Amino acid sequence: MTSHPVEATGLVRRFGDLTAVAGIDLAVEEGEIFGFLGPNGAGKSTTVRMLVTLLRPSGGSARVAGHDIVKNPTAVRRAIGVALQDAAIDPLMTGNELLRLQAVLHGLGRKESATRTSDLLERVGLTAAADRRVGQYSGGMRRRLDLALALVHRPMVLFLDEPTTGLDPTSRLAVWEEVRILNAEGTTVFLTTQYLEEADQLAGRIAIIDDGRIVREGDPRSLKEAVGDPTLRVEVSDAAMMETARAVLATFGEERPARVGRLAIGLAGGAGRLADVVRALDDQGVPVAHIELDSPSLDDVFADATGRRLEGANSAQPE
């Protein structure tokens, strides 16, 4: 397989006068979880639909698993697993029946289908519900089944389009865990999400898309660091030592606004300097009641790139 399981060059999709995807370049590394982050309507799902051969690009090119998505779509379909946004699962069929059907659609023989179905049901914790109609499943169970369906033929690349939208926190954590396990087993995962926390938790690298264009790309830490220094907040337990603390902290970065009784600076050099700060405060005898370091969030990254906050920010945080 190519070293880039997913690569796109100048990918464009227009719907009449509307340009949903306006020329994006992507290169997903083998074995990574690539997060495709953006608000509703940014072009995430349109991009995925092109990459999984459900939508023909208006311009540009893309290769998935080494195959051109326009010239050789069947080869692409054989190599990928797809779980689309709405978990389109036939509610009249049982989980068992759906998995067997999916296996047949991917060309597996009867015996292999039966074995694979049984393995996957166990893997996603649906063995007990295997013979129940999917219409009786909860949202989380449907998502897990959807994931199992995408895995039935052991795909090289797994496309997950907003896999946890609408799920409760427990179900969301279960899906995250399964995605991590799959990735640890070597599956390359292309994950679209509108949830910052999800991208932050799962993705090794992310691309932020807005208005059909990629506005930032990189690993989440670097992207956040690029926004600026993290904010260090220090609460001093002895008010008489406030000025001493301020003087010490000033040597590590610019002072930032803070609540009464606290000091805050932009910590130049980031988290790597935290130990130095603690040591310097201790050397000067400053009694520290509380210390915290807040990195810029992906929402800050998005805001820095677009001037807007991401819709639904933080709404995916498991409780």
Added chain:
Amino acid sequence: MTATLARARWRVGVEQAGALVTRSVVNTWRQPGSWIPSIVFPLMMAAVYSAQFERAIDLPGFPDVDSFVQFILPASILQGISFNAGEAGTELALDIESGFFDRLIASPVARQSILIGRMGGGAVFSGGLAAALMVVFALVGAPIEGGIVSAVAIVLIAAWLSLAIGGFSIAVALRTGSSEATQSLFPLTFMMIFVSSAFFPTGLMSGWYQSVAEVNPFTLIVDPTRRLALDGFSFADFGRALFWSGVVASVSLSLAYRMYLGRLRRS
């Protein structure tokens, strides 16, 4: 991937089409609301029409039958099939609306298998429906005079005709992707059944109605089917019913396939 390559492509295609036919049949069976009217409504119509027109069988020019119920059997089967064939299109439209159709085309399944699966399921169900209606008619004293051979022939005609009628609803489903739009086709089919020899012999009609009924494809299919039921099996009648169903099917299936390719291209 390796599994697909290792096994003969045709065999995989047949298995895929078979799995999709099974899915279609099972889904229809699990929605009694979608097929019970296909049996109940034609039987109700048969009961009402028989009570209304029982004495019509004595009219000169009326086929030689024991009862109006016996005469109306092919009409009831045709009604049941048209209900059921319309459902095939509606179910496909629902697959499109729900995104299940996308799931199918995102897999490496042979493109033809998706259509064959949906339409084949409708055909199998229609064959069963015809058999069920014949049993009910036999129980109320209107058996198939042609015996088991004629009955099997009628089942096969029903399945084939289901493809012919279903092709139109499948075409609308593929073009519009809307279950409501697909269902709106049903009254048209129903009207065509009425303007045919399904409920009354064309020889006893008059004027434009008779002219239309005589060239209505449903008349050309119902008449030989009725002779199979009343007079016994003949290859000529069996062939005629299959031929005219085939003529309708060639139009509807071509249209459906064209719409299918159009939908795949638009995606």
